[in-house]
Amino acid sequence: MKLPIYLDYSATCPVDPRVAKKMADQLTMEGNFGNPASRSHLFGWKAEEAVEDARRHVAELVNADPREIVWTSGATESDNLAIKGAAHFYQGKGKHIITSKIEHKAVLDTCRQLEREGFEVTYLNPREDGIVYPEQVEEAMRDDTIVVSLMHVNNEIGVINDIAAIGELCRARKVIFHVDAAQSAGRLPIDLAEMKVDLMSFSAHKMYGPKGIGALYVRRKPRVRLEAQMHGGGHERGMRSGTLATHQIVGMGEAARLVKEEMAAESKRILALRDRFWDQIKDMEEVHVNGSWEQRVAGILNVSFAFVEGESLIMSLKDLAISSGSACTSASLEPSYVLRALGVNDELAHSSLRFSFGRFTTEHEVDTAAAEVRKAVEKLRELSPLWDMYKDGIDLNTIEWAAH
Amino acid sequence: MAYSDKVIDHYEHPRNVGRMDDKAENVGTGMVGAPACGDVMRLQIQVNDNGVIEDAKFKTYGCGSAIASSSLLTEWVKGKTIDEAEQIKNTAIAEELALPPVKIHCSVLAEDAIKAAVRNIREKRGEAVKEEAAE
Ligand SMILES: Cc1ncc(COP(=O)(O)O)c(C=O)c1O
Numbered sequence: 001m002k003l004p005i006y007l008d009y010s011a012t013c014p015v016d017p018r019v020a021k022k023m024a025d026q027l028t029m030e031g032n033f034g035n036p037a038s039r040s041h042l043f044g045w046k047a048e049e050a051v052e053d054a055r056r057h058v059a060e061l062v063n064a065d066p067r068e069i070v071w072t073s074g075a076t077e078s079d080n081l082a083i084k085g086a087a088h089f090y091q092g093k094g095k096h097i098i099t100s101k102i103e104h105k106a107v108l109d110t111c112r113q114l115e116r117e118g119f120e121v122t123y124l125n126p127r128e129d130g131i132v133y134p135e136q137v138e139e140a141m142r143d144d145t146i147v148v149s150l151m152h153v154n155n156e157i158g159v160i161n162d163i164a165a166i167g168e169l170c171r172a173r174k175v176i177f178h179v180d181a182a183q184s185a186g187r188l189p190i191d192l193a194e195m196k197v198d199l200m201s202f203s204a205h206k207m208y209g210p211k212g213i214g215a216l217y218v219r220r221k222p223r224v225r226l227e228a229q230m231h232g233g234g235h236e237r238g239m240r241s242g243t244l245a246t247h248q249i250v251g252m253g254e255a256a257r258l259v260k261e262e263m264a265a266e267s268k269r270i271l272a273l274r275d276r277f278w279d280q281i282k283d284m285e286e287v288h289v290n291g292s293w294e295q296r297v298a299g300i301l302n303v304s305f306a307f308v309e310g311e312s313l314i315m316s317l318k319d320l321a322i323s324s325g326s327a328c329t330s331a332s333l334e335p336s337y338v339l340r341a342l343g344v345n346d347e348l349a350h351s352s353l354r355f356s357f358g359r360f361t362t363e364h365e366v367d368t369a370a371a372e373v374r375k376a377v378e379k380l381r382e383l384s385p386l387w388d389m390y391k392d393g394i395d396l397n398t399i400e401w402a403a404h
Numbered sequence: 405m406a407y408s409d410k411v412i413d414h415y416e417h418p419r420n421v422g423r424m425d426d427k428a429e430n431v432g433t434g435m436v437g438a439p440a441c442g443d444v445m446r447l448q449i450q451v452n453d454n455g456v457i458e459d460a461k462f463k464t465y466g467c468g469s470a471i472a473s474s475s476l477l478t479e480w481v482k483g484k485t486i487d488e489a490e491q492i493k494n495t496a497i498a499e500e501l502a503l504p505p506v507k508i509h510c511s512v513l514a515e516d517a518i519k520a521a522v523r524n525i526r527e528k529r530g531e532a533v534k535e536e537a538a539e
């Protein structure tokens with residue numbers, strides 16, 4: 001077994017070797033290096049064909065029309081293009097946007113920018129289980145609401161929103177519905193012929209493709225219009241100019257094709273690994289899973305280990321590549337804004353770790369990880385004055401701490 | 405973040421981990437920090453009649469640098485008088501452990517902890533406690 005063990009698949013995935021092979025074929029003189037926009041020779045035509053094959057694969061993953069797929073540099077750009085593009089285009093109808101407090105920064109920061117431009121944004125607070133419920137969206141709707149942007153699966157806690165139901169609400173009011181599906185595409189079945197989603201963001205590196213490439217789904221019926229954010233040669237029907245990165249696009253296409261083929265079996269396998277991991281730690285005292293247990297993707301588990309601090313826990317777990325819910329490392333001493341929005345108290349938020357499992361995770365890795373986690377938590381609890389107090393039956397909330 | 409060898413050494417082999425009876429006449433306890441901030445340090449010193457620290461124990465909830473700072477501090481204060489211990493500066497701890505700028509507050513916590521422990525023993529002994537300006 002190679003160390004450290006990679007359990008951070010929701011941050012990024014390694015490129016599948018089958019994808020890497022295809023990408024490598026798009027680069028050199030001997031390969032398919034042409035500019036897909038070159039109309040006057042074979043090199044261009046071949047590159048265009050590869051790009052269109054890839055577009056079909058991405059479209060098929062979510063049951064869309066290939067003409068509804070726009071290439072971008074990743075989910076961040078897709079989120080920007082979707083939200084700013086729709087807000088700018090439809091601002092004549094109103095200037096109100098609805099999103100949630102636990103969106104990815106690519107959505108939150110985009111909304112902040114729109115606020116500076118004079119838009120008004122409602123940030124919904126998810127319930128304790130991390131879910132934003134359709135009723136909440138309905139209540140927040142106003143006559144001047146033009147865009148609703150909500151994520152399908154949250155990247156920190158793995159909880160799933162009911163985007164089909166929210167889509168119905170938006171369509172009934174002719175409000176544009178954008179979904180960030182970076183964490184769900186390839187992990188959950190998505191059927192855009194059925195679901196009333198108008199715009200959907202994807203990222204290749206969350207589905208075993210390369211970083212730096214993504215896509216935005218833009219619905220044709222009923223037609224959704226966007227104001228371009230990147231101007232230039234008019235590529236991608238004017239929605240996103242720039243020479244198409246054939247090797248990246250082919251990588252994303254192949255990744256989408258593979259993930260569609262393997263999704264059913266892969267989800268089952270990952271769920272079994274997740275359960276195997278959790279079964280080995282769940283009997284420890286004061287260990288809590290953050291977010292709904294029922295409504296979540298298989299691969300992400302966010303756990304709070306009370307009375308130990310996340311950064312020191314990660315330091316003990318140097319053989320595991322995982323991420324901490326506490327941003328103490330970044331010197332801001334801020335616990336994760338996602339956990340905070342769920343109402344997780346700061347102490348538990350500082351004590352949380354995110355484990356995410358994926359295609360190359362093995363049972364042996366999961367067993368090793370669980371044993372290491374137990375050992376580290378026990379060691380740090382021995383070192384923790386809070387653990388002593390808990391064991392003495394003292395309620396930590398009754399103490400007046402000298403906060404600094 | 406890369407930790408210095410000294411931080412790792414203290415973190416992996418913390419010195420003087422433990423707990424003393426905080427009601428004992430000769431024990432001074434300093435508890436600083438807050439769970440919500442991600443760090444709580446409890447430092448205890450056992451002081452003889454001559455004001456010399458005979459033993460020290462700590463427990464810390466916090467990052468590796470906070471654990472290392474408190475572990476190092478227990479080594480430093482043993483054998484010192486409470487007057488001397490009170491003079492220990494966070495900058496000395498930060499320097500010894502080669503803490504990066506973002507981790508300076510962890511050493512500040514250790515300085516606060518020894519000051520609080522000394523104040524506690526002085527109070528127990530009915531000595532005049534220097535009033536510090538509120539921080
Ligand atoms: C939910 C979500 N949205 C957006 C992104 C950003 O994607 P990208 O890295 O492709 O820009 C990520 C991943 O980092 C994500 O998890």
Ligand code: FES
Nearest residue numbers: 443466467470510
């Ligand atoms: S205790 Fe938070 S960074 Fe050291």
